[in-house]
Amino acid sequence: MIELHHLTKRYGATVAVDGLSFKVEPGHVTGFLGPNGAGKSTTMRLILGLDAPTSGQALVNGRRYASLREPMREVGALLDAGAVHGGRSAYNHLLCLARTNGIGPKRVFEVLDQVGLASVARKRVSGFSLGMKQRLGIAAALLGDPGILMFDEPVNGLDPDGVRWIRDLMRSLAAEGRTILLSSHLMSEMALTAERIIIVGRGRLIAEATVAELTARYPSLEDAYMALTADSVQYGAAR
Template sequence: MISAEALVKRYGSRTAVDSIDFTVEPGQVTGFLGPNGAGKSTTMRMIVGLDRPTSGAVRVNGRSYVRHPAPLHEVGVLLDAKAVNRGRTAFQHLRGIAATHGIGVSRVRQVLELAGLESVAGKRVGGFSLGMGQRLGIAAALLGDPSTVILDEPVNGLDPEGVRWVRTLMRTLAAEGRTVLLSSHLMSEMSQTADRLIVIGRGRILADGAVGDVVGSSASLEDAYLALTAGDVEYHSTLTATAHDEGALR
């Protein structure tokens, strides 16, 4: 379980996360939604100890991430699929991570197969496509067979088969009783994958509840999301949802 209490993160005069409280329960997929700059990435970085809260606390399974003696077995995380040594092979990359926790080669091969990368295990990751890099990042997150999984935009760059694989994987992990926190800007995919949603805007929680409750009377999750975040979007286009004719683009 992930729990945040009065969580705040400030960078100088800017407040990125503004006193938020939430709980991510095991046994379900929790979607984490919000516009660019809303505070999602900052929150996820605080969960896994990459950023220190200005105040408040966030815990995974009852303690802060940095206090877990073997964090890979507690939390699997994908925040940036590009954060790899491009000169290493996929196998070498995973083997290096596994070695920090005494995880054996058999598990490395298992997650490579799970991610569909066994045929390219000996290739350097610098030559990987965006989708292959995402698969490698997910494989790394699963190395320690963690009870909690946190993935930021995991379907970015994946083809339809890969998107379905991630969806099925998230549902399977939740069905096994694990805690799953998933961030994505793809509303249609989130509506098929998540059980519960946390929506954040300008560092504050805008909605927290079951998908159906968040959607409410809206026609779709996308409509509900756009209504919730209308006042919290940093960048607005000059086109409106009704500007479909060619004249609107001139």
């Protein structure tokens, strides 16, 4: 489970996350929505210990991420598919990550096969398309077989087959009882993938509901999103 308790992050005079509290529970895909500048990416970074909160706390399985002994075994994340050393092969990139968390090379081959990159495992990442880098990032998230998975715009660069593949993957992971947090701007894809929705604006919680609840009140998830975020505008540099 992911739990946020009055989470706040300020960058000087800019409030990127403002007293945010919510839970992401296991067993379903939770969509994380908000306009540009709403604080989504900052929130995900705070959960993963990449930024320190100004106040409040973000917990994974009841603990701060920084306190986890082998974090990849509990939380897997894809935030930026381009954050890979281009001179390394896909296999070596994952092997380096695996060694930091006590994960053996067999698992590296398993996840490469799972994401469809087994045939290019020894090729340098610099030659990968954006879609291939997305798949490699997903492989890294899956490496520790974690119970919590976080994805920020995971379908960027994927062709229609790849989009369907990641949609089915996230649904199957949730069906196994894992906790899935998915951030995306694609309303049509979110409507097909997520069961629960968290909407933020200006760093604050706007709505927390199931897709079914939102589409019962509005003609579509997109209509619900547009109505609920009408007063939220882009601000600062946070996402």
